[in-house]
Amino acid sequence: MIILDGKETARKKSSLLKTKIEKLTKAIGRSPKLTILLVGNDKLSAHFVGLKKKSCEELGIECQISQQSETIPQDELEQKINELNQDESVDAILVQLPLPQHIDTSSIIEAIDYRKDVDGLTSKNFGLLAAGKPYLIPCTPKGIVTLLKEHGIALDGKRAVVVGRSNLVGKPTAQMLLKENCTVTIAHSKTANLKQIIAQAEVVVLAMGQENVITPEMVREDAVIVDVAMNRHAGKFVGDIYNSDNLPLLEKRCAAITPVPGGVGPMTILSLMENIVTAAEKA
Ligand code: NAP
Numbered sequence: 001m002i003i004l005d006g007k008e009t010a011r012k013k014s015s016l017l018k019t020k021i022e023k024l025t026k027a028i029g030r031s032p033k034l035t036i037l038l039v040g041n042d043k044l045s046a047h048f049v050g051l052k053k054k055s056c057e058e059l060g061i062e063c064q065i066s067q068q069s070e071t072i073p074q075d076e077l078e079q080k081i082n083e084l085n086q087d088e089s090v091d092a093i094l095v096q097l098p099l100p101q102h103i104d105t106s107s108i109i110e111a112i113d114y115r116k117d118v119d120g121l122t123s124k125n126f127g128l129l130a131a132g133k134p135y136l137i138p139c140t141p142k143g144i145v146t147l148l149k150e151h152g153i154a155l156d157g158k159r160a161v162v163v164g165r166s167n168l169v170g171k172p173t174a175q176m177l178l179k180e181n182c183t184v185t186i187a188h189s190k191t192a193n194l195k196q197i198i199a200q201a202e203v204v205v206l207a208m209g210q211e212n213v214i215t216p217e218m219v220r221e222d223a224v225i226v227d228v229a230m231n232r233h234a235g236k237f238v239g240d241i242y243n244s245d246n247l248p249l250l251e252k253r254c255a256a257i258t259p260v261p262g263g264v265g266p267m268t269i270l271s272l273m274e275n276i277v278t279a280a281e282k283a
Pocket of ligand 1: 140163164165166167168169170187188189190191207208209210213228229230231264265266268
């Protein structure tokens with residue numbers, strides 16, 4: 001069984017990206033720049049923002065964190081985004097989610113200029129991906145396909161199932177796999193016959209955030225499994241299927257699997273860095 005090591009793949013690809021950023025910095029006379037809007041004081045959000053800033057700094061991308069109060073009104077937050085949209089020194093804008101409850105998240109995302117939307121979450125970027133003309137692709141789906149390709153996993157003509165239909169992961173991952181010529185099924189909590197659908201799939205992407213709904217016995221032999229989930233279990237992160245109890249059987253049955261942690265997570269951050277560079281290049 002191949003372990004689809006996202007940490008190592010992201011490390012290798014980051015060093016190539018760093019060289020590209022050095023050239024770009026020379027060409028445009030400044031570093032590419034990301035601004036992250038961080039609203040409120042949620043500790044986990046602050047932690048994720050810190051990781052993104054660290055990755056930017058390691059690669060030579062300027063990362064500005066724009067801290068906003070927990071009680072910021074919707075129109076004020078939209079105004080901040082409009083200012084960043086107009087600011088030519090800012091190549092990329094990211095709004096750290098989740099936002100406080102009084103904020104309409106969807107309107108905030110839509111306020112971002114799609115050319116600076118490095119999370120790829122605006123309807124414009126979503127539609128362009130669905131139309132087969134991607135501009136900025138959501139980071140986790142992009143990272144998944146990069147990881148599979150870097151490990152030489154053939155996707156053309158394969159039967160794939162994506163379990164999860166969120167705008168963040170499930171739907172765009174299905175679009176990406178379709179673009180790679182997979183025959184794709186999207187499953188969710190109301191899917192009937194999930195067991196039969198899983199049993200047929202050569203590529204299984206799990207993005208439920210629910211442990212052990214899909215067990216190793218359910219996947220077909222030689223399946224490639226991408227476990228996107230980050231479930232907290234006894235103080236550790238585990239996947240929807242990837243955990244120490246399931247690993248021996250997974251090793252016997254499947255062709256390849258992403259570990260949790262160290263699989264999709266590092267590839268998501270790498271894709272964010274790539275999207276910032278793409279946004280700066282296209283600008
Ligand atoms: P989400 O918005 O909660 O979506 C979960 C999806 O799973 C929904 O579509 C839901 O179906 C489906 N689902 C839940 N229980 C199910 C069941 N028993 N059977 C079949 N489908 C079921 O979550 P998300 O934002 O997409 O994230 C999914 C997971 O990926 C989470 O664990 C998250 O932490 C992780 N994640 C990891 C990364 C990374 O970089 N590694 C990035 C993003 C997310 P319904 O639509 O019917 O409710």
